[in-house]
Amino acid sequence: MDTPEGSSGQKGPSTDLRARLIEAGGLSLDRLPMLSVVFDRLTTGCSDNLKHLVASPVHFSLGGIQSGRIGEMLDAYDTNAIAGLFHAPEWDSHILVGLDRDFVFTMVEVLLGSDGGEPRVEDERPFSGIETRIAQIVLEQVGKALESSFSLVAATPFRLERTETRMEFAVIGGRGNKAVEAKFLLQALNRSGEMFLIIPQSVINPMRPSLSKVLTVDSAARDPKWTQQIAAEVQKAEVTLRAVLEERTLTLGEISELKVGQVIGLDATPTTRVKLEGNDRPLFWCHMGQAQGSYVLRIDEAIAPEKEGLVP
Numbered sequence: 001m002d003t004p005e006g007s008s009g010q011k012g013p014s015t016d017l018r019a020r021l022i023e024a025g026g027l028s029l030d031r032l033p034m035l036s037v038v039f040d041r042l043t044t045g046c047s048d049n050l051k052h053l054v055a056s057p058v059h060f061s062l063g064g065i066q067s068g069r070i071g072e073m074l075d076a077y078d079t080n081a082i083a084g085l086f087h088a089p090e091w092d093s094h095i096l097v098g099l100d101r102d103f104v105f106t107m108v109e110v111l112l113g114s115d116g117g118e119p120r121v122e123d124e125r126p127f128s129g130i131e132t133r134i135a136q137i138v139l140e141q142v143g144k145a146l147e148s149s150f151s152l153v154a155a156t157p158f159r160l161e162r163t164e165t166r167m168e169f170a171v172i173g174g175r176g177n178k179a180v181e182a183k184f185l186l187q188a189l190n191r192s193g194e195m196f197l198i199i200p201q202s203v204i205n206p207m208r209p210s211l212s213k214v215l216t217v218d219s220a221a222r223d224p225k226w227t228q229q230i231a232a233e234v235q236k237a238e239v240t241l242r243a244v245l246e247e248r249t250l251t252l253g254e255i256s257e258l259k260v261g262q263v264i265g266l267d268a269t270p271t272t273r274v275k276l277e278g279n280d281r282p283l284f285w286c287h288m289g290q291a292q293g294s295y296v297l298r299i300d301e302a303i304a305p306e307k308e309g310l311v312p
Helices: 013-025 033-050 070-075 101-111 129-150 201-211 224-235 252-256
Strands: 059-069 081-088 093-100 159-164 178-188 191-200 241-244 274-278 281-291 294-302
Touching: 033 059, 033 129, 033 178, 033 191, 033 201, 059 070, 070 178, 070 191, 081 101, 081 129, 093 101, 093 129, 093 201, 101 129, 101 178, 101 191, 129 159, 178 201, 191 201, 241 281, 274 294
Parallel strands: none
Antiparallel strands: 059 178, 081 093, 081 159, 093 191, 178 191, 241 274, 274 281, 281 294
């Protein structure tokens, strides 16, 4: 018995037609503001992930975002780049990250301890085994940065399946299929190179609702590394503590008549609670005692801001 069109288990013609129209229509990148946010986070993530591998600082910056056809994008780097093909299992698709020749040569110098004094390599030879391996190490770190960056809109791990030096073998879709390409500039040792990221439009389409929204500062994901660093630095700040047994109010005239040796009486007793202040702000009520010949304080309760003026 035939299943009716549009029922579960079979796509109807209308569904296929809508998918084709979306694919053919292209993407309006200005309507996907979160895409730029994701790529900006990627530049930071790539720089941070490579810090523990290199002695010289490396800096990534977003060069631009454009849409086009996969074949035309790859042709621009034919025999001049190393491409990494990543599988995104949650998206059931692949994306491509490429490192051009200048990028690879720059990272070789950085990772092998060069000071940038050597002349720039202009050789168009095939990539060596060491250069390919270094590119793979960099791509693995880029994959980690991709996972963190895209967690804002659609979380998925990125698994590096293989690398290719010939762009005709770097297949992530039909050459005529549309895709989004982001270009990133690497700067290190007074050298530069380019990294490019190609995402098929079929991957972007399901994420359009999330990519079209602009996250506010409050809803944006926090960088855990920065949060930990800020917390650590704040906790190092020095605060002066002062224990106040009693406070008295005197007129200016009474203060002017005070003399050396004069005794000022206090109403406080051994059971009177002591106010503990930090940088002139009331913090806790305490009881005073003695231990090993010194005065000590035992904290009883925190002082609520609205009760700062109350002294028991």
